[in-house]
Amino acid sequence: MKLFREIAKELSIVILGILVALAINNYVQNRKNKQFLQESISLIQTEQAENLQKLQKSITSQKESIQIYQKNITADSLSIAELIAKSKGFTTINLSQSAWSKLLSKHVELVDYKMFKSLTKIENQLGFIDDIKVRLGDVGFDRALKTDKASKQLVLTLMQDLVRAEEELAEEYRHFNELTN
Secondary structure, eight states: OHHHHHHHHHHHHHHHHHHHHHHHHHHHHHHHHHHHHHHHHHHHHHHHHHHHHHHHHHHHHHHHHHHHHHHHTTOTTOOHHHHHHHTTOOOOOOOOOHHHHHHHHHHGGGSOHHHHHHHHHHHHHHHHHHHHHHHHHHHHHHTTTOOOHHHHHHHHHHHHHHHHHHHHHHHHHHHHHHHHO
């Protein structure tokens, strides 16, 4: 019986030591995870602030181009290429999403649902903007010499869609910033 008590006592000490070590390890890992998440959010916010500046400039420029394009759209003698040139063209910008990709690849489980949903919306909106840019480029190139109203209107609609998509992206950037502040 005495031997059993000794073994139980020794075993209890070992188990207690393991539990303390696990608790310390868990505490340290939680601190590392919080630090990683905070650093990632900070990087995302910095990246998004830069993107937002680019977006605001792009939106302003695009709206000016659209106004000039709209003023001249009824001129039957002007082709789409001439209209685009006259309206100073349309600009495309490259927006970065690398900080979110880093977080996504390493510790997506640390991100709460609202933040994840916002970042996913941003990622989807970036893809949508890229699709509009490609479509606008394709239509503009394919119909560059066209002078018909329908072709001109299609280009105008795509330009307006691009601005709306960029405005929605800017709004989602602001929403994410509200969530993380």
